[in-house]
Amino acid sequence: MQKTSEVHQLDIVAAVDIDPNKIGKDIGELIGTEQKGVKVTAGLEQIPSLPNDVPKVAIHATGSNLENVWPQIKQLLDHGYSVVSTCEELSYPWHRYPQLAKEMNIYAEQKGLAVIGTGVNPGFIMDTMTLCFTSVVNEVNDIKVTRKVDVSKRRVPLQKKVGVTMTEEAFYNLAKENKIGHVGLEESARLIAYGLGIELTSVTNTIHPTIADSDIELALGSLQKGQVSGQHQVVEAKTTDGRTITLELIMSVAVTQEDRIELIGNEPLELVVPNGIFGDTATAAMAINTAKLIGTSHFVGIVTMADIKLSRNLNLAASKLITT
Known part of the structure; x- marks a missing residue:
């Protein structure tokens, strides 16, 4: 019934x-x-x-x-x-x-x-959806999730948040003080580990600016060639049994949008959302x-x-x- x-x-x-x-x-x-x-x-x-x-x-x-x-x-x-x-x-x-x-x-x-x-x-693409995707394999090895977001299509506060129109030097100065970068990427990696019942030995975070290769007019203002067009952030988590969870987030002007989950190992699988999921x-x-x-x-x-x-x-x- x-x-x-x-x-x-x-x-x-x-x-x-x-x-x-x-x-x-x-x-x-x-x-x-x-x-x-x-x-x-x-x-x-x-x-x-x-x-x-x-x-x-x-x-x-x-x-x-x-x-x-x-x-x-x-x-x-x-x-x-x-x-x-x-x-x-x-x-x-x-x-x-x-x-x-x-x-x-x-x-x-x-x-x-x-x-x-x-x-x-966090909340869905790079953690919850990834955990759900592991349901269809018998063995989970390395996991890689990549999200690419074209911030020119998003609200102005987000463009500012990822450093659009900054100088490269200013971006790195903020990065050293942990005042720039997407909040929650490490939490997503730890949520995946928690959801799979595995322990982590280390988590590393890296962030670099993406640089505009041409002049572009945005709602934020004029983005000039050589200025920061966004950010490229990676979190890599190592597990106690040698597996790796890698989360790569590119939030940049004019990047080709896509969400991609890769399960790497004996049962390799890829899940791709063309054009990505619109965040707002x-x-x-x-x-x-x-x-x-x-x-x-x-x-x-x-x-x-x-x-x-x-x-x-x-x-x-x-x-x-x-x-x-």
């Missing part, structure tokens, strides 16, 4: 933002759809209260640094919300922040609520669909994408939603 689930719509009950240009406006107006009857507020104190027996989940999207966003996540937990966050360092926080992760985990467990970090990368809309979809799973799950404490059910496009959730 087939088991069925009760289908619900995800109800949006509140939206919180610090941008004064958004506060007071209906979220439907902000996203270009019909009025939703939910206006953006400046803080959680202004959101409507809900019955304690109604599962609630918040989609949190404010920053990449876990130490900076933990007070926000803690406040959401205090208001009775499980949290789905796009904070990259939360996708696998146990290595970078062992004490903070322990503190967060205990706090969420005491509240009986779940906290998870997800998105398109995919991140939103991952957060929403993960919220539908977390809102009705039995999980408490910090969980990862390797712990929960297979994420998918769902129209079911017994949850009330807040976005921040």
Whole structure:
């Protein structure tokens, strides 16, 4: 007999933002759809209260640094919300922040609520999708994942984030101070290892700029030949039994977009997504669909994408939603 689930719509009950240009406006107006009857507020104190027996989940999207966003996540937990966050360092926080992760985990467990970090990368392409791909082989040897993103097609803040229009010297100066580079690439490698139940002996990170070979006009401004056009970042993780997990991320102007997963060994396989997965809309979809799973799950404490059910496009959730 087939088991069925009760289908619900995800109800949006509140939206919180610090941008004064958004506060007071209906979220439907902000996203270009019909009025939703939910206006953006400046803080959680202004959101409507809900019955304690109604599962609630918040989609949190404010920053990449876990130490900076933990007070926000803690406040959401205090208001009775499980949290789905796009904070990259939360996708696998146990290595970078062992004490903070322990503190967060205990706090969420005491509240009986779940906290998870997800998105398109980390959260899907270079970790969750890779783990799922290993299901069809009997032996996992080396793993290599390559993602190429044409940042000329993405938002201006991302172009700035990867160093577009910088000098090569300025890029390397920031790299030395760990002030440039994609956040979450190492977390993806560690999430893969965690999901496969293997231990790592070392993880190395390298980052170099890509250089424009011609002048290009961008939304950011004029990119001139010889200036930085983006970044090329590689994380290589070695396992205790001699295997290698290599994650290569190229985020650069005019690069040919592609996502590629390679399983290297006795059962070699390749999975290629031509033109890649568009990060902005995919991140939103991952957060929403993960919220539908977390809102009705039995999980408490910090969980990862390797712990929960297979994420998918769902129209079911017994949850009330807040976005921040």
